[in-house]
Amino acid sequence: MIINSNKSQILDFLVDAANVKGDCDAVYFPKTAQEISEILIEANKKKTKVTIAGNGTGLTGGRVPQSGIVISMAKFNDFEIDESRKIAKVEAGVLLSEIKSKVEEKNLFYPPDPTENNCFLGGTIATNASGAKSFKYGPTRNFINSIEIVLPNGEIHKISRGEIFAVDGMLKIGDFQIKLPKIQMPKVKHAAGFYIKKDMDLIDLFIGSEGTLGIITEAEIRLIEKPENYFSAVLFFDDEVKSLEFVAEVREKSIRNRNFDDEINALAIEYFDFFALQFLKIEFPKIKNHHKAAVWVEQEINSANEEILTEKWLEIIEHFEADIENSWIATDAKTRREFQDFRHAVSWKISEYITRKNFRKVGTDTAVPNDKFVEFYNYSRSLVESQNIHFVAYGHFGNSHLHLNMLPENEVEFTKSKEIYKQICQKAVDFGGTISAEHGVGKLKREYFELMFSDEEIREMAKIKKLLDKNLILNFGNIFSERFFN
Amino acid sequence: MKIVVCVSHVPDSAAKINIGADEKNIDKNGVSFILNPYDEFALEEALKIKDSIGADVVLVSVGGDEVKETIRKGLAMGADSGILLKTNAYRDSISTAKLIAEEIKLQGANLVFLGKQSIDGDNGVVGQLVAEILGFNSVSVAVSFNLNGDKIVAEREIEGGREVVETSLPAVITAQKGLNDPRYASLKGIMAAKKKVIDEKEVTVSEIGVELIKLKKPAQKQAGKILGKDSSAVPELVRLLKEEAKVI
Numbered sequence: 001m002i003i004n005s006n007k008s009q010i011l012d013f014l015v016d017a018a019n020v021k022g023d024c025d026a027v028y029f030p031k032t033a034q035e036i037s038e039i040l041i042e043a044n045k046k047k048t049k050v051t052i053a054g055n056g057t058g059l060t061g062g063r064v065p066q067s068g069i070v071i072s073m074a075k076f077n078d079f080e081i082d083e084s085r086k087i088a089k090v091e092a093g094v095l096l097s098e099i100k101s102k103v104e105e106k107n108l109f110y111p112p113d114p115t116e117n118n119c120f121l122g123g124t125i126a127t128n129a130s131g132a133k134s135f136k137y138g139p140t141r142n143f144i145n146s147i148e149i150v151l152p153n154g155e156i157h158k159i160s161r162g163e164i165f166a167v168d169g170m171l172k173i174g175d176f177q178i179k180l181p182k183i184q185m186p187k188v189k190h191a192a193g194f195y196i197k198k199d200m201d202l203i204d205l206f207i208g209s210e211g212t213l214g215i216i217t218e219a220e221i222r223l224i225e226k227p228e229n230y231f232s233a234v235l236f237f238d239d240e241v242k243s244l245e246f247v248a249e250v251r252e253k254s255i256r257n258r259n260f261d262d263e264i265n266a267l268a269i270e271y272f273d274f275f276a277l278q279f280l281k282i283e284f285p286k287i288k289n290h291h292k293a294a295v296w297v298e299q300e301i302n303s304a305n306e307e308i309l310t311e312k313w314l315e316i317i318e319h320f321e322a323d324i325e326n327s328w329i330a331t332d333a334k335t336r337r338e339f340q341d342f343r344h345a346v347s348w349k350i351s352e353y354i355t356r357k358n359f360r361k362v363g364t365d366t367a368v369p370n371d372k373f374v375e376f377y378n379y380s381r382s383l384v385e386s387q388n389i390h391f392v393a394y395g396h397f398g399n400s401h402l403h404l405n406m407l408p409e410n411e412v413e414f415t416k417s418k419e420i421y422k423q424i425c426q427k428a429v430d431f432g433g434t435i436s437a438e439h440g441v442g443k444l445k446r447e448y449f450e451l452m453f454s455d456e457e458i459r460e461m462a463k464i465k466k467l468l469d470k471n472l473i474l475n476f477g478n479i480f481s482e483r484f485f486n
Numbered sequence: 487m488k489i490v491v492c493v494s495h496v497p498d499s500a501a502k503i504n505i506g507a508d509e510k511n512i513d514k515n516g517v518s519f520i521l522n523p524y525d526e527f528a529l530e531e532a533l534k535i536k537d538s539i540g541a542d543v544v545l546v547s548v549g550g551d552e553v554k555e556t557i558r559k560g561l562a563m564g565a566d567s568g569i570l571l572k573t574n575a576y577r578d579s580i581s582t583a584k585l586i587a588e589e590i591k592l593q594g595a596n597l598v599f600l601g602k603q604s605i606d607g608d609n610g611v612v613g614q615l616v617a618e619i620l621g622f623n624s625v626s627v628a629v630s631f632n633l634n635g636d637k638i639v640a641e642r643e644i645e646g647g648r649e650v651v652e653t654s655l656p657a658v659i660t661a662q663k664g665l666n667d668p669r670y671a672s673l674k675g676i677m678a679a680k681k682k683v684i685d686e687k688e689v690t691v692s693e694i695g696v697e698l699i700k701l702k703k704p705a706q707k708q709a710g711k712i713l714g715k716d717s718s719a720v721p722e723l724v725r726l727l728k729e730e731a732k733v734i
Contacts, residue, residue: 006715107515314677324672329562331521331559332498332559333500333518333520
């Protein structure tokens with residue numbers, strides 16, 4: 001096993017895409033679950049903190065160590081597709097982009113689609129990643145049949161969906177009896193803290209637990225048939241209000257029409273506000289000065305319904321007065337990819353901006369119930385505007401999920417941005433939403449996580465970690481502030 | 487004014503290509519097809535002329551039924567009509583050029599745009615062959631194009647710079663990346679494309695000059711070797727570079 005303790009060679013492991021920074025003594029590159037088990041047994045003896053590293057695309061500092069050692073999952077690269085059963089056995093260090101392209105060669109499709117595809121599968125499971133397509137397909141959780149996991153004490157378990165369920169509020173793994181806290185998760189897309197439900201499946205406790213309960217080394221993922229084709233359009237609006245009304249109408253219709261192939265049934269509704277468009281203009285000169293907002297919609301189509309669906313989309317797009325002449329429609333896979341790049345460009349340009357300014361990302365990951373969304377969006381924007389801080393707003397508006405990224409120019413604005421951020425999170429919670437719909441809590445968002453649940457509830461969740469990880473060695477600092485273990 | 491734009495139906499540039507069982511075709515399973523990216527520049531240039539001085543833009547393509555999908559995309563971008571020269575027979579560059587040239591003659595077009603090459607065959611000669619057959623002027627690898635009356639001023643990309651050339655209609659222009667920023671189809675364009683006609687003409691491929699024997703994948707890159715992590719590995723590295731790689 002390669003162990004690298006040369007600081008100049010492991011710098012990449014001390015930072016993430018949100019520019020959160022940390023430190024460690026060495027990075028380990030195991031290749032098997034057995035090797036990980038041995039590292040963890042040893043770490044328990046020495047009480048060494050262990051941080052798990054995926055590919056560093058996270059935005060919450062989850063993979064950034066504070067001390068101790070890092071386990072890189074980069075050598076877990078095995079990948080096997082079973083075409084006939086529509087599943088794949090994938091090790092944790094395989095890139096999501098590789099999974100997608102390899103399964104598509106077999107005419108299959110893996111729907112989880114975080115905007116950043118340059119991430120490891122393990123990371124997407126640990127954070128229950130979602131993205132644009134989760135509007136229709138739901139998050140990663142829905143596509144994980146089984147996982148192999150190394151518990152903090154070194155035990156290796158294979159957990160298959162549908163085998164072990166909670167009974168009377170208790171879940172069992174090995175000799176551990178886990179008492180489920182009595183908490184109510186928000187009824188929106190949600191990725192903050194453990195997944196807790198009455199009668200829940202054991203596997204769901206580990207999916208989204210941000211590496212605090214174990215290290216996922218391999219998973220069996222569920223694949224579906226590759227869609228024949230897509231209706232994919234980036235629609236520009238000269239009137240922002242109309243663009244939001246369009247989003248609401250398409251969202252409502254899509255939810256209603258989930259089982260109807262010949263009706264408007266979007267798989268993604270992505271939004272870009274005026275400032276996001278300004279941000280993108282240099283790379284995408286086709287954006288016009290009069291465009292105030294854009295919405296990217298996609299729906300699966302086939303040769304039988306293509307014509308009728310195109311007509312239905314045209315009707316609704318005309319009704320909400322999109323700039324039909326200057327909106328973009330993908331006619332093939334290459335153009336669709338360009339639209340994906342357009343969407344991705346917003347996130348990476350923000351990351352680039354904050355890295356250049358050497359600030360941490362101050363971007364919301366909030367989702368609220370659909371009927372509260374416009375009110376929430378307007379509240380959040382006017383709050384930022386009132387403080388004269390530059391921002392861009394975009395996000396997975398199908399899921400009423402807003403990424404409002406503030407772009408502070410200096411330390412004073414950065415501090416102000418963090419205050420605003422907290423107020424926005426509080427508003428999301430007041431509306432029955434979540435402070436994190438997809439990025440997770442990591443180390444950056446613990447303070448806001450604490451707005452969502454009472455101390456007592458968080459303490460109950462932390463007890464699960466303490467039970468499985470008695471020395472608190474694994475991904476310590478993720479989700480839970482230290483005080484919840486005292 | 488009538489402008490012909492030749493378009494190719496090619497595998498997606500991001501597709502992983504495998505060779506089919508007959509070793510003469512690619513395995514099309516799981517591969518999506520696109521409008522040849524260089525042809526997008528060709529079509530955009532024709533559409534720009536149409537937008538500014540008006541023109542009838544006709545798409546011409548050679549191949550089987552599946553090619554209609556690509557012609558449809560060109561129509562959605564704004565071309566007026568499409569012609570499919572229908573054949574499933576194997577073609578080399580010259581046989582393709584002959585079929586296209588014949589059709590251009592029938593159309594009476596005096597300006598023709600093509601991509602500088604199709605990204606499947608990569609021969610990059612069909613444009614020049616068409617010009618030769620028709621006796622048209624030819625500018626290849628164009629990155630700038632200006633039409634004034636029947637006078638053309640174009641720029642070509644050459645090693646380390648640009649060459650400014652002047653010619654006149656009738657002409658064949660092959661488009662290089664950088665010529666323009668191709669438009670996306672609009673929703674109205676897609677609806678309108680459904681009503682536009684694709685004229686299908688059965689054609690016979692004349693004699694073939696270059697026969698395809700078989701397709702081969704490039705040799706797989708060998709896995710890298712890690713000799714060590716610090717300076718102690720240098721002597722072995724030098725030995726291998728000298729004796730195995732023979733580069734020093």
